[in-house]
Amino acid sequence: MTVKNQLTLPKAVTDAVGASDYFEVETRNGQIILTPVRIQRADGVRARLAELNLSEQDIQDAVDWARQAGKPVSDVS
Numbered sequence: 861m862t863v864k865n866q867l868t869l870p871k872a873v874t875d876a877v878g879a880s881d882y883f884e885v886e887t888r889n890g891q892i893i894l895t896p897v898r899i900q901r902a903d904g905v906r907a908r909l910a911e912l913n914l915s916e917q918d919i920q921d922a923v924d925w926a927r928q929a930g931k932p933v934s935d936v937s
Contacts, residue, residue: 869894 861867874880880896887893909919 877896880898882897883894884897885892885894
């Protein structure tokens, strides 16, 4: 571990899990769990949205809300 709290993973570990630029990091019972994050294709995203039962309208509503979040209250309809 470096002075900036950066870790170097042994090559044997990265060979075992496959190359990844990003990892999801969580702690569990005092352990650090690193899970390689794979960039998902659109089909994977659509499948996840279906699992969450989110429709295209739900997504559009969320985008519209987020775009208004920075506006003054008087500008939000």
